[in-house]
Structure formats: structure tokens, C-alpha cells
Amino acid sequence: MTLRAFMQGAGKSAIRRIAVLLVFVLALSGCDRSTPLRVVKAVAAGVPSLAPFFDEGIGLGHDTVVGPQAVQGSLQQGDTPGLYGGTRKPTICDIKQLKEFLTDPRNHQKAQAWATALNITTDEIPGYLDRLTPVLLRHDTLVQNHDYKRGKAVPFDSLLETGIAVLVDEQGLPAVKCSCGNPLRPFTGDTNRISVKFQGGNKKWRGYERSAVVAVQPAPRKMQRLALVDVGDPALGIDRPVGTTGAHDKTFDTRRERAVPRLAGTTFGDASRRLAEAGLAVGYDGKARPPEDARVAASDPPAGSRLGFGAYVTLSVAEETSHGPTTPPPPSTSGPSTAPPSQPPSSRSSPAPPSSPSSPSSSGPGPTSSAPTSSAPPSSKAPPSSAPPRSTSTTTSAPTTSAPVTTSAPPPSKPVTSSAPPPSKPATSGAPPPSNPVTTSAPATSGPASSAPATSESASSGPASIAIT
Structure with a gap:
């Protein structure tokens, strides 16, 4: 008894330990499912890069102090009006000097690393630079930046401060950081799951707001012009053709x-x-x-x-974004009022004879609860035009439940059932009651002319009193 109690106590203790361990594992797995924060290095305006592609002392580009701007949504397309700023000074990016440096044979290794980061070849560098447009950032912008280390372009995620001069491509994506020539690519992480690191000279700048950080998506098509805001006079807009540096700018009133x-x-x-x-x-x-x-x-x-x-x-x-056509309900077979126009003649909603051969009248149709009886008197004759072609086969297979009761049915005094013929008649004879002596052994041509052969179902289109001699 004591051993049993000990075992029961040990079992309960083990169950409690397992339950606690299970809760702990579930808690850890729930944490693992969340996306980890992505570390992003802050890059402040006017602060030299630690590993630049080009010496910033040669004056490739110049950043400008720009006040922070409100933004709605962390993802912005490159063609968004006012996304970028501009200035009437043509010196923010010296594209000519950058092209000369990259095409100099003495800088071939650096030019090759620069082109590889932008997915182009060294031969494509001059034409690529001719399609870029100098602008100033009006929002703190997430990009994939590149340092130049050991002869290669080393990518890293960075946050560029408002006011940094960049070159953008034909779809509005930042492509080059002007002051150091570092190639830029779009930020591919989750803009809502970042951790910005302000280190060294890149201290947290005035006006930094986490909610004002943006990443740029490519415009859906190549642009011909960029609509900029003059950072020195926000009431003035700058209409700059893509691939130009300011010589062909036009101004407009932003108000x-x-x-x-x-x-x-x-x-x-x-x-x-x-x-x-x-x-x-x-x-x-x-x-x-x-x-x-x-x-x-x-x-x-x-x-x-x-x-x-x-x-x-x-x-x-x-x-809900689906606006497709509503699927019509399935056609009903309960009556003519709900049958669609495309319903075949064999439907129970039509009094016309069925298109498929039926069994002799002695076997009867389906139950009366599912097959309506004809309201026409026995001597009525169906219109020949509505009768479809008939088979001359004398098969005695059981009818489908969709076959209607025709004018060859016995008088109303005889109940119509779905059971076998009376015991006095074999199931294969197909002969109706004695009062209607129609036999299936006589040829169809011995009777009066009619629109259908005189088979076991010929009574559905001819008078019930016809006798074959």
C-alpha cells in the first residue's frame, strides 16, 4: 500500500514537471515565431564614411541641412511627389567627376566592385550614370549601403539622414550616395522591425522620429520627370527631367x-x-x-x-476585393416555373414524351409522388412537332423516375404504381390490360400511319383504342 501511494505521488510529480516544461517550450517557440529586429547603422548628413569607395575630400557631393518632414506610411514609391528635395545649385552631385573616376583604367578594380553592387557591368557605367538624377532626401531613408573593403563591395543596412545628397534612378530608387560614391540598393527588410544603431560620429540627429522613417519602392514605370521641393524655399517646386543635373529645371508654386x-x-x-x-x-x-x-x-x-x-x-x-459574377443557383426539377430554358425535353417540367425509350405501360412509371399524371383525357393526342425521334427497340428495362405518365396510362380507376406487372402477365411481355390489346410482336407498319412506330411506347403519341390485326 505504501509503495502504491509512493508511485502515485511520483507519477503526479512527473506530470507536473512535464506540464511546466511544455509551457516553457511553447513560450520559447512563440518567441521564435516573431521576426527578429534588423540592425541598421545610422548615417548622418555631413559625416564621412569609414570605408568609402571614393575620397570624400574630392568633392563628389555635398549634403544639406533639411528639416524633418511628416510622412504617412513607411513604404513610399519612387514617383511620390515631394518625396525628394532639390536645390538650384548644381553642385550637390558631380556626376561628371564620378564618371571620370570610374572609367579610369587605374581604378578598374574599384569600378568592378562598384558595378557588381548595382548589377551592371563596367562597360555600362557611363550610360548608367547618364540616367541618374541628383536629389536631396526629405525623409530619413532606409537603404542597403556598401562599404569598400579588401577590393570588394560589402553590403550593410543603413538609415540615411534627411538632407543627404543621392543619385536616384529612373524609377526613383536611391542608387548612389553622392559624398562618397557608395552604391545603394533598396532596403529589403521589414521597416517595422528595425533597430537603428547610432555610433561614432553618427549620433542621433535632431528631429529623428521612428515613425518618420521610410523605405523607397520602385515606381511602376520609368519616369520622365521628378517633382521636387526646393529645400531652401518649400513654396517653390522643381520639375527636373530625369538624367539632368538642374540645367533644364522648371519651377512651380507648391501652394x-x-x-x-x-x-x-x-x-x-x-x-x-x-x-x-x-x-x-x-x-x-x-x-x-x-x-x-x-x-x-x-x-x-x-x-x-x-x-x-x-x-x-x-x-x-x-x-473584400472580389467582384466577380454571382453564381446562379442550380436548376430546380420540381416544376416548370423553376426550370431553365436550356432544360432538355425529357424534364418533368414538360408534357412532351421523353427522348429516351421507356418500358411498357404495364410496368408503370416511378412513384406518383414524384411524377405528375397527365391532365389530358385518354383520347387526346400529343402534338407531333413536340415528339422527339424514338427508338424501335422493345427493351423492357426499368424506366427512369423522370419519365412522365403519358396518355397510354390505364384509366384512373387503375392505380399507377412502381411495382412489377400483375402476376398473370410476364414481366417481359409488355402487354397492357386486356381492354387494350396492343402486342409487341406485330410489325409497326401494320397499324394506321402515325408520327411514331407502333412499339411498346407508341401509345404515347397515338390513340389508346388502336388494335393491331
């Missing part, structure tokens, strides 16, 4: 109000393009940017509102 277009019912991608064409930026609710095919339910401010250049319009998308 001129623009009407919010009607966007409800369009896709999120189409609404984004229409807003960009109107000089307005796209905002969205939540942390994730909606998919391009999501349906826009409403905009804030609503359609018709007047806003200044680069103002954000927040788009709300519908939860």
Missing part, C-alpha cells in the same frame, strides 16, 4: 491647390498613379502597404478636397 480625384472603386495601384499625376502623395492605414490590386473604399480627405503639392491622401481599402 497651388490640387483637387483630390474620385478614387473609390479603383485599385490601390491605379489610385496611387492618379494621385501622383495630380501632385499628391499616397498615405495608407496600418503598417503594411496594401497590394496593388486592392480596391479603394474611400479617401481621406474625400474627393474634391483642395490640397497643396505633396500633401498626403490616405486611402482605405475594402476587405
Whole structure:
């Protein structure tokens, strides 16, 4: 007894330990499912890089002090109006000097590493640089940066401060950091799961706000012009052709109000393009940017509102995006009122004879509860035009339940059942009651002319009093 009690106590203790261990494992697995924070190195404006591609003392580019700007949504497309700033000074990026350095045979190894980071060849460098446009960041921007170490481009995630001069490509993506020439690629991590490290000279800058950090997505198509904001005079806008450095700029008034277009019912991608064409930026609710095919339910401010250049319009998308045709209900076989027009003649909703051969009338149709009887008198004759072609086979197979009772049915005094013929008649004779002496052994041509052969089912299209002699 004592041993049993000891074993029971030990068993309960082991169960408790297992339960505690299970809870601990589940807690750890729940933590593992969450996305870990991605470490991002802060890069402040005007601070030299520790491992630059080019000596920053040669003046390839110059950063500018720019005040922080509000933003709605951490993912912005490269064609967003006002995403970037500009200046009428043409010295923020010296593309000519950068091209000369990269095409110099003495710098071939560095040029090869630079081109590899941007997925181009060294021969493509001059044409690639000619398509880039110098701009200034108006938001703290996440990018994949590159250091030059041991003859190779070493990538690392970084946060570039507002005011840093960069070259952007034809889809609005940052491609080169002007001051040091480091190649840039799009940030591929989760913008909501980052840990920014402010180290060395890159101390936390004034105006840094975690909610104002953005990453740039490529515009859906190559752009011809960039709509910038003059960082020295925000009331002035700069219309800069792609691939130029400022010599062909045109200015416009950013304070001129623009009407919010009607966007409800369009896709999120189409609404984004229409807003960009109107000089307005796209905002969205939540942390994730909606998919391009999501349906826009409403905009804030609503359609018709007047806003200044680069103002954000927040788009709300519908939860349900399917607008396909409604599937019609299956056709009903309970009566003619619900049968579709395409229903075949053999349906019970039509009084016409069935297209498939039926058994002799002695075997009867299905139960009366599922097959309506004919309301026509026994002497009535069905229209010949509605009778489909008939088979001359005298088969005695059981009928389908869809076969209607025809005018050859016995008088109402004889109940119609689904049972076998009367015991006095064999099941294969197909002979009706004695009062209607139609036999199946006579040829079909010995009787009066009719629209159907005189087989076991010929009575459905001819008079019931016909006798074969």
C-alpha cells in the first residue's frame, strides 16, 4: 500500500514537471515565431564614411541641412511627389567627376566592385550614370549601403539622414550616395522591425522620429520627370527631367491647390498613379502597404478636397476585393416555373414524351409522388412537332423516375404504381390490360400511319383504342 501511494505521488510529480516544461517550450517557440529586429547603422548628413569607395575630400557631393518632414506610411514609391528635395545649385552631385573616376583604367578594380553592387557591368557605367538624377532626401531613408573593403563591395543596412545628397534612378530608387560614391540598393527588410544603431560620429540627429522613417519602392514605370521641393524655399517646386543635373529645371508654386480625384472603386495601384499625376502623395492605414490590386473604399480627405503639392491622401481599402459574377443557383426539377430554358425535353417540367425509350405501360412509371399524371383525357393526342425521334427497340428495362405518365396510362380507376406487372402477365411481355390489346410482336407498319412506330411506347403519341390485326 505504501509503495502504491509512493508511485502515485511520483507519477503526479512527473506530470507536473512535464506540464511546466511544455509551457516553457511553447513560450520559447512563440518567441521564435516573431521576426527578429534588423540592425541598421545610422548615417548622418555631413559625416564621412569609414570605408568609402571614393575620397570624400574630392568633392563628389555635398549634403544639406533639411528639416524633418511628416510622412504617412513607411513604404513610399519612387514617383511620390515631394518625396525628394532639390536645390538650384548644381553642385550637390558631380556626376561628371564620378564618371571620370570610374572609367579610369587605374581604378578598374574599384569600378568592378562598384558595378557588381548595382548589377551592371563596367562597360555600362557611363550610360548608367547618364540616367541618374541628383536629389536631396526629405525623409530619413532606409537603404542597403556598401562599404569598400579588401577590393570588394560589402553590403550593410543603413538609415540615411534627411538632407543627404543621392543619385536616384529612373524609377526613383536611391542608387548612389553622392559624398562618397557608395552604391545603394533598396532596403529589403521589414521597416517595422528595425533597430537603428547610432555610433561614432553618427549620433542621433535632431528631429529623428521612428515613425518618420521610410523605405523607397520602385515606381511602376520609368519616369520622365521628378517633382521636387526646393529645400531652401518649400513654396517653390522643381520639375527636373530625369538624367539632368538642374540645367533644364522648371519651377512651380507648391501652394497651388490640387483637387483630390474620385478614387473609390479603383485599385490601390491605379489610385496611387492618379494621385501622383495630380501632385499628391499616397498615405495608407496600418503598417503594411496594401497590394496593388486592392480596391479603394474611400479617401481621406474625400474627393474634391483642395490640397497643396505633396500633401498626403490616405486611402482605405475594402476587405473584400472580389467582384466577380454571382453564381446562379442550380436548376430546380420540381416544376416548370423553376426550370431553365436550356432544360432538355425529357424534364418533368414538360408534357412532351421523353427522348429516351421507356418500358411498357404495364410496368408503370416511378412513384406518383414524384411524377405528375397527365391532365389530358385518354383520347387526346400529343402534338407531333413536340415528339422527339424514338427508338424501335422493345427493351423492357426499368424506366427512369423522370419519365412522365403519358396518355397510354390505364384509366384512373387503375392505380399507377412502381411495382412489377400483375402476376398473370410476364414481366417481359409488355402487354397492357386486356381492354387494350396492343402486342409487341406485330410489325409497326401494320397499324394506321402515325408520327411514331407502333412499339411498346407508341401509345404515347397515338390513340389508346388502336388494335393491331
